[in-house]
Amino acid sequence: MNCLRFAVLTAFTLSVASHATLATPPDVSPVIVIQNATILTVTKGTIERGSILIKDGKISEVGPSVKAPKDAMVIDAEGKFVTPGIIDCHSHIAIDGSVNEGSISVSSIANTAEVLNSDDVDIYRDLAGGVTTANILHGSANSIGGQTVVIKLRWSQPAARLPFEGALPGIKFALGENPKRSNFSIPGQPKRYPATRMGVEETIRGAFTEARDYKHSWDAYNKKIAAGDKSALPPRRDLRLDPLVEVLEGKRYVHSHCYREDEILMLLRVAKEFGFKVRTFQHILEGYKVADELASAGVGASTFSDWWAYKVEAYDAIPYNAALMTKRGVLVSINSDDAEEATHLNQEAAKSMKFGGLTHDEALKLVTINPAMQLGIDKRVGSIEVGKDADLVIYNHDPLSAYAVVQKTLVDGRVLFDRDKDIAGRAALEKEKNDLIAKEKAAAKKSEEKKGEQPKKPEEKPKPPSSDRAAAPANGGAQ
Amino acid sequence: MPRQLVIVASLALLASVSAYAQTPQAATTYAITHAKIFTLAGSTIDDGTLVIQDGKIAAVGASIEIPAGAQVIDGKGLQVYPGLFDAVTQMGLSEIGAVSATVDSSETGNFNPDVVAASAVSPSSEHIPVTRASGITEVLAVPASGGFDSSGSRAVLGGQASAFSLAGWTMDDMQIKRSVAMVVNFPTIQTRSFDFATLSRKERPYAEAKQEFEKNLNELTDWIDRARHYAQAIGHGGPSDFERDVKLEALAPVVRGQLPVLVFADRARDIRNAVEFCDKQKLKMILAGGQEAYKVKDLLRSKNIPVILRPVLALPLEEDDPYDRLLSQPAELAQAGVRFAIGSFDNSFARRLGQNAANASAHGLSYDDALKSVTLYPAQILGLADQVGTLETGKIANVIVTNGDPLELTTDLKYLFIKGQLTSTDNRHKRLFEKYSNRPKS
Numbered sequence: 001m002n003c004l005r006f007a008v009l010t011a012f013t014l015s016v017a018s019h020a021t022l023a024t025p026p027d028v029s030p031v032i033v034i035q036n037a038t039i040l041t042v043t044k045g046t047i048e049r050g051s052i053l054i055k056d057g058k059i060s061e062v063g064p065s066v067k068a069p070k071d072a073m074v075i076d077a078e079g080k081f082v083t084p085g086i087i088d089c090h091s092h093i094a095i096d097g098s099v100n101e102g103s104i105s106v107s108s109i110a111n112t113a114e115v116l117n118s119d120d121v122d123i124y125r126d127l128a129g130g131v132t133t134a135n136i137l138h139g140s141a142n143s144i145g146g147q148t149v150v151i152k153l154r155w156s157q158p159a160a161r162l163p164f165e166g167a168l169p170g171i172k173f174a175l176g177e178n179p180k181r182s183n184f185s186i187p188g189q190p191k192r193y194p195a196t197r198m199g200v201e202e203t204i205r206g207a208f209t210e211a212r213d214y215k216h217s218w219d220a221y222n223k224k225i226a227a228g229d230k231s232a233l234p235p236r237r238d239l240r241l242d243p244l245v246e247v248l249e250g251k252r253y254v255h256s257h258c259y260r261e262d263e264i265l266m267l268l269r270v271a272k273e274f275g276f277k278v279r280t281f282q283h284i285l286e287g288y289k290v291a292d293e294l295a296s297a298g299v300g301a302s303t304f305s306d307w308w309a310y311k312v313e314a315y316d317a318i319p320y321n322a323a324l325m326t327k328r329g330v331l332v333s334i335n336s337d338d339a340e341e342a343t344h345l346n347q348e349a350a351k352s353m354k355f356g357g358l359t360h361d362e363a364l365k366l367v368t369i370n371p372a373m374q375l376g377i378d379k380r381v382g383s384i385e386v387g388k389d390a391d392l393v394i395y396n397h398d399p400l401s402a403y404a405v406v407q408k409t410l411v412d413g414r415v416l417f418d419r420d421k422d423i424a425g426r427a428a429l430e431k432e433k434n435d436l437i438a439k440e441k442a443a444a445k446k447s448e449e450k451k452g453e454q455p456k457k458p459e460e461k462p463k464p465p466s467s468d469r470a471a472a473p474a475n476g477g478a479q
Numbered sequence: 480m481p482r483q484l485v486i487v488a489s490l491a492l493l494a495s496v497s498a499y500a501q502t503p504q505a506a507t508t509y510a511i512t513h514a515k516i517f518t519l520a521g522s523t524i525d526d527g528t529l530v531i532q533d534g535k536i537a538a539v540g541a542s543i544e545i546p547a548g549a550q551v552i553d554g555k556g557l558q559v560y561p562g563l564f565d566a567v568t569q570m571g572l573s574e575i576g577a578v579s580a581t582v583d584s585s586e587t588g589n590f591n592p593d594v595v596a597a598s599a600v601s602p603s604s605e606h607i608p609v610t611r612a613s614g615i616t617e618v619l620a621v622p623a624s625g626g627f628d629s630s631g632s633r634a635v636l637g638g639q640a641s642a643f644s645l646a647g648w649t650m651d652d653m654q655i656k657r658s659v660a661m662v663v664n665f666p667t668i669q670t671r672s673f674d675f676a677t678l679s680r681k682e683r684p685y686a687e688a689k690q691e692f693e694k695n696l697n698e699l700t701d702w703i704d705r706a707r708h709y710a711q712a713i714g715h716g717g718p719s720d721f722e723r724d725v726k727l728e729a730l731a732p733v734v735r736g737q738l739p740v741l742v743f744a745d746r747a748r749d750i751r752n753a754v755e756f757c758d759k760q761k762l763k764m765i766l767a768g769g770q771e772a773y774k775v776k777d778l779l780r781s782k783n784i785p786v787i788l789r790p791v792l793a794l795p796l797e798e799d800d801p802y803d804r805l806l807s808q809p810a811e812l813a814q815a816g817v818r819f820a821i822g823s824f825d826n827s828f829a830r831r832l833g834q835n836a837a838n839a840s841a842h843g844l845s846y847d848d849a850l851k852s853v854t855l856y857p858a859q860i861l862g863l864a865d866q867v868g869t870l871e872t873g874k875i876a877n878v879i880v881t882n883g884d885p886l887e888l889t890t891d892l893k894y895l896f897i898k899g900q901l902t903s904t905d906n907r908h909k910r911l912f913e914k915y916s917n918r919p920k921s
Contacts, residue, residue: 318908
């Protein structure tokens with residue numbers, strides 16, 4: 001069965017990949033002009049019936065009309081809407097296996113960048129929902145979780161090509177019920193420290209105290225070496241503390257899972273004590289209660305649209321959260337935490353117009369330029385501007401509507417998702433699958449005849465919950 | 480700014496009506512005038528009047544006389560619809576998913592036909608006002624139907640589902656029908672599961688899973704057979720020392736064909752098994768879940784089995800399925816002539832019901848069918864169309880007045896009538912929003 005599944009999947013992957021890249025050889029970026037579109041630039045207003053010229057994977061011109069070379073590939077977007085690619089600030093797609101190193105409460109040694117799986121079909125599904133960039137996080141089982149990586153959804157490219165070039169890496173922290181393991185316990189095992197929010201704070205303080213001492217010993221060593229002391233011995237390397245030193249040096253972003261107002265302020269205090277910045281708070285469902293504190297700390301908030309009540313710390317969650325924080329001056333994004341939710345982040349952003357009265361532009365920013373700024377990649381992506389990466393989505397309707405369907409998604413100026421081609425290719429895929437199954441069945445029958453044994457029937461595979469919607473216990477307190 | 484003014488104005492208006500809120504008691508008469516009325520029974524009235532009296536829809540049409548003493552609501556520029564009906568929820572049965580003390584949605588044990596949702600619905604649940612503010616006016620609370628709180632296994636005979644309106648002081652006020660359907664989680668062959676103790680996937684041999692499946696199916700058959708005998712016995716008076724069995728008694732209307740079975744199954748194989756079982760046992764089947772209903776659409780149509788579909792905003796079951804497999808399923812079922820509704824299958828996500836219907840429409844389902852899949856169709860499928868689902872004289876006045884398409888994300892609910900009472904859209908979320916909006920700048 002596994003063999004068959006693999007064969008079918010591989011065939012699927014290859015066929016989809018070939019759709020996407022048919023028009024262009026692998027290493028040549030096509031020149032594309034998108035015409036007659038309503039262009040929602042996000043940062044420079046809306047252009048009715050405008051055009052976008054794409055060259056070398058970048059946006060080369062944007063305006064009511066552009067000078068397109070004769071051989072440019074033309075995409076007529078009459079009646080359609082173009083937005084920058086959706087940026088998901090909290091995702092667990094493309095991770096090979098489990099997202100949580102749930103054994104110890106400081107697991108900074110683990111790194112999602114080392115376990116990227118470019119064959120994960122969720123990459124393609126999220127592309128089909130307009131997502132072009134995602135922040136791939138470790139789970140939330142631990143106070144200090146694993147290292148994180150920002151990827152582009154370059155479907156059909158090898159894993160090594162997924163990371164967003166130059167994007168600062170991050171590290172996942174987690175506060176509250178998940179790291180203190182409120183909602184589950186492992187039978188036969190003693191309760192793990194920390195089991196309270198007080199303990200979570202001390203776990204983080206303890207780790208940074210160690211990291212600061214470790215950094216001092218390295219600084220001292222480097223100073224000696226610089227002074228020409230050849231006899232100096234280097235400190236013992238600590239792979240767990242290295243990423244925390246990077247945090248202290250501002251070379252690695254902290255993305256902290258949290259829910260309650262008190263734990264948010266707690267981490268801001270600890271960060272101040274050690275002189276580092278929290279880059280974003282993730283989920284932050286009670287962020288609206290401390291919006292002013294967040295705004296003055298200059299920290300980003302990446303939240304859900306309307307999730308609530310799945311656990312106690314989500315009971316005060318309100319769908320007005322994103323709007324209220326935005327109006328109080330916080331840089332806010334809406335994230336998915338879930339491969340499916342990611343496929344309609346445009347719709348989730350739209351809810352902030354109804355709940356809290358954000359404008360159309362403000363709502364669209366929640367899933368484009370705002371997450372780009374939170375991830376420090378806004379010079380490259382997040383809006384439609386000349387010189388930026390040609391990461392674009394073409395919708396058949398206003399994207400802030402439940403009726404909008406993605407027609408095409410471009411990453412680096414390549415059409416990696418094309419709805420028409422996807423639909424047109426389905427019959428061939430179905431045939432290929434059936435042929436493979438028939439072949440496998442015939443082979444099984446043959447070997448059955450040989451061995452006189454019953455082949456085992458295919459089985460069903462329930463997927464373990466991988467998101468916070470599953471209220472923590474499922475994967476050890478996922479996100 | 481004008482937009483904000485409108486919001487403020489409408490908030491003020493709703494605040495002023497919230498005193499009426501909650502529940503029917505006074506026989507108040509309302510007339511909504513000059514509105515566009517989507518009756519979902521015949522054609523839409525562009526400039527019509529809807530009269531509500533004694534909790535019921537008293538009149539609807541283009542030229543309706545306004546009864547004396549009616550409170551008139553100017554519906555100019557507004558649209559009137561029947562409230563949405565969420566056909567599978569854990570409403571009132573679950574408050575905070577992770578806290579078992581607040582969860583009453585799944586009884587332990589495998590055969591609990593006697594338990595009834597209505598007995599455990601908490602009228603004070605914060606989910607009720609939150610949900611009705613999204614335009615949902617009635618729901619079916621379904622025991623053993625999953626949701627966030629279903630950490631364990633779900634009973635094969637899960638109990639009885641209850642329909643109720645989303646406002647009232649007690650369940651007696653709210654209840655539309657106490658026993659609407661008997662929940663059956665149809666036995667399935669599960670070889671893989673997630674083990675919460677070790678946080679890892681567990682796998683067991685196929686033979687073992689099949690054995691459990693057969694055991695459950697045999698037991699289910701046995702329950703139905705015993706219920707049939709029991710029903711016959713009580714039908715014939717029975718001896719004076721006849722021993723009452725509340726579980727078999729609960730199943731009696733099922734075997735008599737009076738109470739439908741709401742059968743949860745998603746995979747084609749399980750659906751086929753369930754259809755075969757219900758056919759053989761002559762049970763009135765409603766399929767719930769149905770993620771692979773498209774694979775057995777001819778069977779479902781020929782047996783006239785309706786489906787309550789899970790949310791269409793869901794990833795395909797198989798990695799090589801088309802990415803929009805579940806989004807496009809309603810359109811495919813409609814074309815094949817299979818009757819269906821869409822449910823949230825949840826509690827805190829119930830308010831995404833309209834969004835799901837709209838997404839089905841965006842993927843090929845007609846708008847008319849999309850709207851009816853969360854209003855009229857659930858009412859019809861659950862046998863409640865004589866009471867709710869359309870704006871027709873005599874039906875319960877569960878009515879929403881909006882400034883646009885009720886399935887769209889940005890549409891505002893302007894007036895909400897539940898059982899004929901102008902009902903507040905205030906809720907926990909709005910209150911917290913207002914409280915913290917007014918927090919002084921620090």
